Amino acid sequence: MPALWQLLGKDESDAAHLFAVFRQDTKNDPHVHVGDVHATDPEMALVLAKEQFARRDPCVNLWVVPYTAVAATAYDEAEMFEPAIDKSYRFGGSYREQQRVMKGPRRPSPPEPRRGTQGRRGG
Amino acid sequence: MTEPAGVLPRVTGLAGYLLAIADDELILGHRHSEWTGFAPDIESDVALSSIAQEEIGHARLFYEQAAALLGGSADTLAYGRSAGEFRNAILTERLNDDWGYSIVRLFLYDRADAVRLEALAGGTARSLADLAAALRREEKYHLLYGEQWLRRLAGASDEAHARIQGALDAAWPEAVGVFEPVEEERTVVESGIMTLDAAAQAERWRREVTAVLEELGLRVTEERGGPGGRSGTHSEDLTVLLGDMTEVWRAEPGATW
Numbered sequence: 001m002p003a004l005w006q007l008l009g010k011d012e013s014d015a016a017h018l019f020a021v022f023r024q025d026t027k028n029d030p031h032v033h034v035g036d037v038h039a040t041d042p043e044m045a046l047v048l049a050k051e052q053f054a055r056r057d058p059c060v061n062l063w064v065v066p067y068t069a070v071a072a073t074a075y076d077e078a079e080m081f082e083p084a085i086d087k088s089y090r091f092g093g094s095y096r097e098q099q100r101v102m103k104g105p106r107r108p109s110p111p112e113p114r115r116g117t118q119g120r121r122g123g
Numbered sequence: 124m125t126e127p128a129g130v131l132p133r134v135t136g137l138a139g140y141l142l143a144i145a146d147d148e149l150i151l152g153h154r155h156s157e158w159t160g161f162a163p164d165i166e167s168d169v170a171l172s173s174i175a176q177e178e179i180g181h182a183r184l185f186y187e188q189a190a191a192l193l194g195g196s197a198d199t200l201a202y203g204r205s206a207g208e209f210r211n212a213i214l215t216e217r218l219n220d221d222w223g224y225s226i227v228r229l230f231l232y233d234r235a236d237a238v239r240l241e242a243l244a245g246g247t248a249r250s251l252a253d254l255a256a257a258l259r260r261e262e263k264y265h266l267l268y269g270e271q272w273l274r275r276l277a278g279a280s281d282e283a284h285a286r287i288q289g290a291l292d293a294a295w296p297e298a299v300g301v302f303e304p305v306e307e308e309r310t311v312v313e314s315g316i317m318t319l320d321a322a323a324q325a326e327r328w329r330r331e332v333t334a335v336l337e338e339l340g341l342r343v344t345e346e347r348g349g350p351g352g353r354s355g356t357h358s359e360d361l362t363v364l365l366g367d368m369t370e371v372w373r374a375e376p377g378a379t380w
Contacts, residue, residue, distance in 0.1 A: 047268055048167065051166075052169055
């Protein structure tokens with residue numbers, strides 16, 4: 001299992017100063033990798049990440065993770081993610097509830113206006 | 124007596140006091156902006172550029188308050204005055220020199236600004252108290268950025284430490300000068316608009332910054348303050364800065380864009 005810094009062609013001392021930044025938009029959202037910062041240490045990485053990645057976008061929490069701490073799969077093994085046979089049954093696309101969950105906005109949207117008739121959103 | 128929101132009390136000296144704050148923020152914001160494209164790394168460049176924008180934004184808010192008392196607009200106050208009419212602390216107009224000096228100055232100034240805003244936030248002029256309270260939230264990041272950079276530079280190599288000590292020696296007397304009282308400050312304090320006078324603010328600031336400096340093995344070698352700039356006496360650095368900053372405004376007075 002390669003370390004991510006090896007995959008990126010960096011040496012380890014370089015990678016120790018490279019931090020992946022994860023931003024959480026609201027308390028109900030997952031932390032999402034939004035980019036990286038160079039910094040001497042995690043505390044400084046958080047200071048710098050705030051202005052790089054939370055200046056315009058909503059944010060309630062930031063994580064920084066040194067690249068030396070990240071394990072990764074190798075790109076030349078990417079074919080292990082490709083299904084060899086038809087596995088469309090795993091998608092469950094015909095379930096209405098699943099469509100709602102998967103397509104829903106990341107942030108809570110305002111409540112839908114009440115509709116006079118039922119069933120307009122079917123299908 | 125608490126004034127209704129949006130109405131400034133007619134207190135002698137208040138307009139000058141607001142101008143001093145606005146001038147500090149504008150001039151230092153301009154100095155910070157000179158690092159755009161030149162800071163040691165891209166992350167710090169973006170962060171300091173953002174801080175520069177915020178300081179200039181704060182300046183505008185204080186100019187608007189001053190303009191309500193003096194007439195004119197934020198723009199005419201910012202761009203239409205000569206160096207002798209500026210009330211900023213001399214500390215804020217000094218050339219950046221090197222990154223170490225800029226960080227030491229940012230640390231010393233923002234700590235002073237925090238004490239000043241706290242005194243306003245607790246004061247009786249509601250529109251100023253609300254403004255100060257809002258700005259303090261944004262200033263929190265400036266304090267963090269300045270202190271974290273200072274800690275790293277002071278704790279890096281012997282050379283870095285020596286250069287930071289040199290920057291501190293240069294900045295200290297003029298940083299004390301941030302608390303030089305503006306004309307008729309007494310009436311502003313007596314009106315209750317700020318809860319601490321300049322001397323009490325200076326004492327508090329000195330206690331807070333020396334605690335951090337001592338922890339980092341830095342010494343304050345010169346206790347006394349230098350000239351502050353609040354009466355309009357400035358260095359040549361300000362004249363040059365204003366020449367740059369107002370060039371476009373002077374080229375086409377009254378133009379809007």
